[in-house]
Amino acid sequence: MTARVAIVGIGQTGFSGAADDRLYHEHDFEAARMALADAGLDRGDVDTVICSGWDAVDGRTISDMHTAMSAGGYLKDSSHVGEDGIMALAYAYMRIAAGLFDVALVSGHGHAECSFETVSNVVFDPLFVRPLGQSHLVSLALQANAYMQRYGVSEEAPAKVAVKNRKNGAANRSAHLQSPVSLADVLASAPVCYPFRALHCPPQSVGGVALILAAEDTARRITERPVWITGIGWAIDSYDLGSKDLTRLGSLAAAADRAYRMAGIARPLDELDAAELHDITPFHELMAYEALGLAAEGGGAKLLEDGMTDAGGKLPVNPSGGVLCTNLYGASGLVRAAEGALQLRGEAGAHQVPDARRALAHGMSAPSGAAARTDCVLVLEGG
Amino acid sequence: MPRRVAIVAAGLSRTSSHRVDVTYPELVREAVSAALEQAGLQHHDIDAVAYGSMDPFDGVFAPERWNVEACAGAGAANLPLMKITTGGTTGGSTALAGYYHVASGLFDVVLAVASQRVGETLEAQLVLNTAIDPIYERWLGAGAITIAALQGARHFWRYGTTEEDLALISVKDYENARRNPYAHLMRMLTVQDALQTRMISWPLRLSDCCPSSDGAAALIFASEERARAITDRPAWVIGAGQITDNYWVGDRTWYEDWDSLSMLARRVYRQAKISDPLRELDVAELYNAFSIQEIIEYEALGFCDKGKGAELIRKGVTTMEGELPVCPSGGVLCTNPIGASGMIRVAEAALQTMGKAGDRQVPNVRKALAHAWGAAIGFHTLMVLSSEAP
Numbered sequence: 160m161t162a163r164v165a166i167v168g169i170g171q172t173g174f175s176g177a178a179d180d181r182l183y184h185e186h187d188f189e190a191a192r193m194a195l196a197d198a199g200l201d202r203g204d205v206d207t208v209i210c211s212g213w214d215a216v217d218g219r220t221i222s223d224m225h226t227a228m229s230a231g232g233y234l235k236d237s238s239h240v241g242e243d244g245i246m247a248l249a250y251a252y253m254r255i256a257a258g259l260f261d262v263a264l265v266s267g268h269g270h271a272e273c274s275f276e277t278v279s280n281v282v283f284d285p286l287f288v289r290p291l292g293q294s295h296l297v298s299l300a301l302q303a304n305a306y307m308q309r310y311g312v313s314e315e316a317p318a319k320v321a322v323k324n325r326k327n328g329a330a331n332r333s334a335h336l337q338s339p340v341s342l343a344d345v346l347a348s349a350p351v352c353y354p355f356r357a358l359h360c361p362p363q364s365v366g367g368v369a370l371i372l373a374a375e376d377t378a379r380r381i382t383e384r385p386v387w388i389t390g391i392g393w394a395i396d397s398y399d400l401g402s403k404d405l406t407r408l409g410s411l412a413a414a415a416d417r418a419y420r421m422a423g424i425a426r427p428l429d430e431l432d433a434a435e436l437h438d439i440t441p442f443h444e445l446m447a448y449e450a451l452g453l454a455a456e457g458g459g460a461k462l463l464e465d466g467m468t469d470a471g472g473k474l475p476v477n478p479s480g481g482v483l484c485t486n487l488y489g490a491s492g493l494v495r496a497a498e499g500a501l502q503l504r505g506e507a508g509a510h511q512v513p514d515a516r517r518a519l520a521h522g523m524s525a526p527s528g529a530a531a532r533t534d535c536v537l538v539l540e541g542g
Numbered sequence: 543m544p545r546r547v548a549i550v551a552a553g554l555s556r557t558s559s560h561r562v563d564v565t566y567p568e569l570v571r572e573a574v575s576a577a578l579e580q581a582g583l584q585h586h587d588i589d590a591v592a593y594g595s596m597d598p599f600d601g602v603f604a605p606e607r608w609n610v611e612a613c614a615g616a617g618a619a620n621l622p623l624m625k626i627t628t629g630g631t632t633g634g635s636t637a638l639a640g641y642y643h644v645a646s647g648l649f650d651v652v653l654a655v656a657s658q659r660v661g662e663t664l665e666a667q668l669v670l671n672t673a674i675d676p677i678y679e680r681w682l683g684a685g686a687i688t689i690a691a692l693q694g695a696r697h698f699w700r701y702g703t704t705e706e707d708l709a710l711i712s713v714k715d716y717e718n719a720r721r722n723p724y725a726h727l728m729r730m731l732t733v734q735d736a737l738q739t740r741m742i743s744w745p746l747r748l749s750d751c752c753p754s755s756d757g758a759a760a761l762i763f764a765s766e767e768r769a770r771a772i773t774d775r776p777a778w779v780i781g782a783g784q785i786t787d788n789y790w791v792g793d794r795t796w797y798e799d800w801d802s803l804s805m806l807a808r809r810v811y812r813q814a815k816i817s818d819p820l821r822e823l824d825v826a827e828l829y830n831a832f833s834i835q836e837i838i839e840y841e842a843l844g845f846c847d848k849g850k851g852a853e854l855i856r857k858g859v860t861t862m863e864g865e866l867p868v869c870p871s872g873g874v875l876c877t878n879p880i881g882a883s884g885m886i887r888v889a890e891a892a893l894q895t896m897g898k899a900g901d902r903q904v905p906n907v908r909k910a911l912a913h914a915w916g917a918a919i920g921f922h923t924l925m926v927l928s929s930e931a932p
Contacts (some may be wrong), residue, residue, distance in 0.1 A: 208786070213597070213603070213604070214596070214597055214598050214627065215597055215598070215603045215604075218672075219672050219673055220596070220598040220599075220629070220669055220670055220672045220673040221596070221627075221628070221629035221670075221673040221916070221917045221918075222673075223627070223628060223629075223917075224629065224673055224789050224917045224918065224920055224921075225789050227786045227789075228786070228788065228789045232786045233786060233787070233788065234785060234786065234787065234802065234805065235785070235786060236783050236784045236785060236786075236809075237784065237786040238626065238628060238635050238638065238639065238784060239626065239627055239628050239635070240624060240625060240626060240627075241597070241604065241606075241625040241626065241627040242624065242625050246624055246625075249624065250624060250639065250642070252646070253642045253643060253645070253646035253648060254642050254646070256646040256647060256648065257544050257545065257642050257645035257646045257647070258544045258545075258645075259544055259642070259645065278603055279603065281601075281602060281603040282602070282603040282604045282607055282608075284608060285602075391648075392622070393622045393623075393624070394619075394620040394621060394622050394623075395591075395606075395607070395610055395614075395619070395620070395621060395622070395623040396610075396619050396620060397610055397611060397614075397619035398607050398608055398609075398610050398611060403619065409619060409620050410619070410620050412620075413620035414622075417622070524604075527603065527604035527607065527625075528607075530604075530607045530608070531607040531610050531619075533623065
């Protein structure tokens with residue numbers, strides 16, 4: 160058994176659709192300052208800084224040269240993951256669990272100043288797949304379509320996920336989109352890429368998120384409400400879309416399996432109080448229910464239609480509104496961890512799940528996961 | 543007391559300016575297979591992968607995805623894989639990540655892989671230039687060569703280092719590379735030849751500058767129990783760290799001294815209980831992308847006093863026969879697949895410690911140092927390996 164590691168500081172900037180006059184790393188700066196203030200720490204208290212993101216998305220080679228500074232990494236032992244920020248959290252977790260660092264700051268940003276469709280096309284092999292116009296959204300659509308066909312999923316079920324999450328987001332003061340939508344709105348919204356319509360697609364949001372992690376003794380000194388990371392797992396899928404089962408999220412199932420085993424969870428639907436999932440599309444939230452063992456294969460729609468994942472249901476999923484309301488490409492997964500931690504502190508405001516003691520946070524690497532998905536699952540528990 | 547972790551195998555691919563004979567996954571596979579074979583392991587023995595490459599030099603977005611099967615084996619999906627990118631330090635940072643994977647207790651056997659196909663890049667310096675601030679500094683043309691030239695100009699001015707000193711470094715590294723089958727440049731070089739090569743950016747001539755290479759490296763990190771089962775002579779990690787300096791090229795005052803590297807060396811030597819590196823280390827693999835940097839690294843790493851780096855090469859202290867051989871592989875000066883170069887340093891240090899460095903083996907290595915710099919000389923990584931468990 161490894162050391163206990165807790166989230167002790169949370170910083171989320173306001174999320175919007177435009178960067179105004181900011182540079183990508185300024186979101187990391189603001190979020191890092193907020194996380195330090197939340198933890199009551201100074202930059203000098205931080206031992207290691209892990210940043211996240213992609214050079215191709217930030218538009219600069221070695222973009223972490225600047226994010227590391229902005230997140231407070233000057234003369235510290237810092238590193239950078241080319242993944243969603245939730246993987247920076249995973250790396251920081253390992254550094255602390257190893258007993259080599261006490262306090263870590265992780266940060267991520269979304270800065271919607273590039274075409275994720277163009278960038279994600281370049282993840283595919285140049286000879287066979289790239290010329291087909293394959294991209295982040297197209298590969299998600301292929302999965303969604305295969306899933307619908309295999310299990311006879313109606314058009315209403317994913318639309319209801321969008322309605323649920325947009326309704327939840329309307330209660331979240333930090334969400335980017337805070338307006339609810341109706342079932343009719345979703346079903347009548349413009350087609351984007353079959354089976355996706357406009358209201359199935361997440362927005363491109365701008366902002367930053369930072370979390371501070373600490374080893375057990377230090378965590379207890381810093382806060383009376385540490386949020387313990389009791390389970391963690393991540394996995395990457397295989398590369399070639401044509402040679403895998405598109406109807407199931409294998410990497411998510413593998414990540415969840417590791418996290419559940421570590422946290423001692425056998426019946427996730429009964430043992431979790433809230434879940435923040437990377438609902439990159441509503442179809443993928445349904446698929447995630449199954450990969451996470453909340454529903455049997457093909458049973459995602461039923462779980463939703465039974466109201467189990469509604470705000471007042473047995474296991475509220477995405478009480479924050481999820482990625483369909485706030486989508487920081489590069490940090491949406493880390494936002495899920497932040498939201499999960501806020502729930503366990505009882506500080507989620509109008510979207511608080513009553514008496515949440517154990518929460519799940521899930522992040523995936525979008526858009527780099529267009530070809531081989533990376534999923535990371537955290538089990539979080541309140542102090 | 544952190545968990546004891548060792549490197550149990552190191553695999554390298556062949557390198558050249560463009561490995562057109564292999565696809566990218568095949569290049570990675572070459573290094574991974576070599577490491578697995580050395581350890582006597584199969585793909586299914588690997589618990590997790592740490593992967594490093596600098597996408598902009600490959601011209602591929604997230605190339606780790608293209609290379610998943612090369613790491614995990616065909617059909618073996620859903621392994622934990624974490625992508626690390628930190629510029630030229632990427633390979634060193636990825637080795638550090640592999641180490642922390644095992645040290646954390648989450649994993650017992652971890653594959654760390656770093657790769658780069660600089661041959662896919664039309665001009666690496668133009669790519670690197672986009673790392674520099676677009677408004678104030680980029681238009682000055684800053685890149686690795688020009689920044690190293692600034693280091694050289696300052697070192698010449700302050701400490702009286704000469705072009706002949708740089709030539710001595712290049713001659714030593716070129717000579718070493720000729721015994722390394724994984725080196726890119728394997729040609730004879732004399733001091734006279736070196737001084738007649740083309741001036742690139744004063745005071746750096748062509749023979750003072752690294753090539754750009756295609757190549758990959760793989761390391762296998764293991765927990766104590768697994769390490770002892772896999773090999774009789776693992777390379778134990780006894781010190782490791784990274785440091786991050788100021789972003790702005792113009793705000794750095796230490797071009798000739800590299801104070802951030804000195805600071806990191808003090809931290810890592812403390813972990814490794816090293817007080818006199820020149821005596822206590824048996825070999826060092828330094829990130830000498832430019833000959834002048836090897837001299838500055840001698841000083842920053844405490845092999846000699848500030849300004850005395852050139853004396854070490856003049857006296858032959860760092861040659862294969864000297865007290866502390868530096869870069870028996872020929873170093874980055876002879877082989878530079880950018881994101882993989884830092885891991886090649888760790889791989890070479892591990893091979894030396896395990897006694898598996900072939901014709902470039904330094905006798906009786908007990909402690910080896912591996913270094914990398916990156917991010918327009920803003921980042922450094924260090925790792926100290928030992929034949930004895932900490």
